[in-house]
Amino acid sequence: xxxxxxxxxxxxxxxxxxxxxxxxxxxxxxxxxxxxxxxxxxxxxxxxxxxxxxxxxxxxxxxxxxxxxxxxxxxxxxxxxxxxxxxxxxxxxxxxxxxxxxxxxxxxxxxxxxxxxxxxxxxxxxxxxxxxxxxxxxxxxxxxxxxxxxx
Amino acid sequence: xxxxxxxxxxxxxxxxxxxxxxxxxxxxxxxxxxxxxxxxxxxxxxxxxxxxxxxxxxxxxxxxxxxxxxxxxxxxxxxxxxxxxxxxxxxxxxxxxxxxxxxxxxxxxxxxxxxxxxxxxxxxxxxxxxxxxxxxxxxxxxxxxxxxxxxxxxxxxxxxxxxxxxxxxxxxxxxxxxxxxxxxxxxxxxxxxxxxxxxxxxxxxxxxxxxxxxxxxxxxxxxxxxxxxxxxxxxxxxxxxxxxxxxxxxxxxxxxxxxxxxxxxx
Numbered sequence: 001x002x003x004x005x006x007x008x009x010x011x012x013x014x015x016x017x018x019x020x021x022x023x024x025x026x027x028x029x030x031x032x033x034x035x036x037x038x039x040x041x042x043x044x045x046x047x048x049x050x051x052x053x054x055x056x057x058x059x060x061x062x063x064x065x066x067x068x069x070x071x072x073x074x075x076x077x078x079x080x081x082x083x084x085x086x087x088x089x090x091x092x093x094x095x096x097x098x099x100x101x102x103x104x105x106x107x108x109x110x111x112x113x114x115x116x117x118x119x120x121x122x123x124x125x126x127x128x129x130x131x132x133x134x135x136x137x138x139x140x141x142x143x144x145x146x147x148x149x150x151x
Numbered sequence: 152x153x154x155x156x157x158x159x160x161x162x163x164x165x166x167x168x169x170x171x172x173x174x175x176x177x178x179x180x181x182x183x184x185x186x187x188x189x190x191x192x193x194x195x196x197x198x199x200x201x202x203x204x205x206x207x208x209x210x211x212x213x214x215x216x217x218x219x220x221x222x223x224x225x226x227x228x229x230x231x232x233x234x235x236x237x238x239x240x241x242x243x244x245x246x247x248x249x250x251x252x253x254x255x256x257x258x259x260x261x262x263x264x265x266x267x268x269x270x271x272x273x274x275x276x277x278x279x280x281x282x283x284x285x286x287x288x289x290x291x292x293x294x295x296x297x298x299x300x301x302x303x304x305x306x307x308x309x310x311x312x313x314x315x316x317x318x319x320x321x322x323x324x325x326x327x328x329x330x331x332x333x334x335x336x337x338x339x340x341x342x343x344x345x346x347x348x349x350x351x352x353x354x355x356x357x358x359x360x361x362x363x364x365x366x367x368x369x370x371x372x373x374x375x376x377x378x379x380x381x382x383x384x385x386x387x388x389x390x391x392x393x394x395x396x397x398x399x400x401x402x403x404x405x406x407x408x409x410x411x412x413x414x415x416x417x
Contacts, residue, residue, distance in 0.1 A: 001158060017155075018155040018156065018157060018158035018195060019153055019154050019155035019192075019195075021186075040187060041183045041186075041246065041250055041253075042246060042250075044247055044249055047249050053252050054248060054249045054252060055249050055252050055253050056183075056249045056250060056253060058186075059181070059182055059183050059186055059250075059253055060182070060253065061155075061158065061179075061182065061195075063158050064179075064197065064199065105247075105248065105249065108248070109248075123243065124248055125247075126246075126247050126248075126324060126325050127246050127247010127248055127249050127250055127325065128247065
């Protein structure tokens, strides 16, 4: 099937199988930050923005992205760089496997709610699983970034 | 692994319904559960271009398109004002924001899933289901129907003045619920919707007037016993039937107390 979409700001066209997932499509097009974790829509590792909304690319058919805009971490380097250092300062990256999904969803959170409370951060990131850190490092890192913006 | 031979973006409900009559066809909702299925799909039918993704509010009702996402419901000011936050409480524990940006209310309701928070909370309201072929019927009737090849097009929630409280028990946050409970009062009647029994949700009405309008602790506990006696539960990996029946009492009592404006320990 013919698929036309905007990927990280550039037009992309391809012929795809009807059952190809957006995750598979993105990896085939060089977006290796998008990874498959659980494969059951539970871990948040494959988070991308579809028309600016965070979704699980493992559960979206590539053909459903036809005519839409997809953004992966590769397309958000500048926005991400503003706060990933704060995560690293807290030792929140550890093995790093969950980081792309966590960063993508944090960007979505901060676009939607630029000054979230700790409970709002926890609630928004509840769909991003991390098996290293226990989540407190990520929370401290995001909080430190938000506090730095107020200084 | 899910396989799809053909994908069709439906241009009309008529076309979608006709395609869906063929064995092997499937209507696509959010696809969160469908993609875990190993059943081959001959024709995947997408309703995404039919304008079914809106929530319209009038003076008397909400009209919720089948393709509205759970996140839309969770964030809808009118729906949450009407239910005093019960919709947000019900949906906010479902996996994560990214999941709820995909999952559709139509998929959740049409599936009549035993684990559904969505079904439970809407069952506590005066809700009707609109089917393309079957017309409009109460959600309480729809739940009892066998799955067929009709298409759910929207939910209609009548804004009966009322109060609503939602509670659930989960072994871990964002996991499937062990039990769901929504207690409401509208048209002067208290109701408890119980889901994740683990079968599809059911609704019990306070037909004998156990709960007075000014809820007391004793009356709330009695209502919990009353509901537990009328709701069949079963066991699975998440809990035994006896545990679930105990949870029916506890959550119903707590929700009734909260409905009455009293401390519910949650």
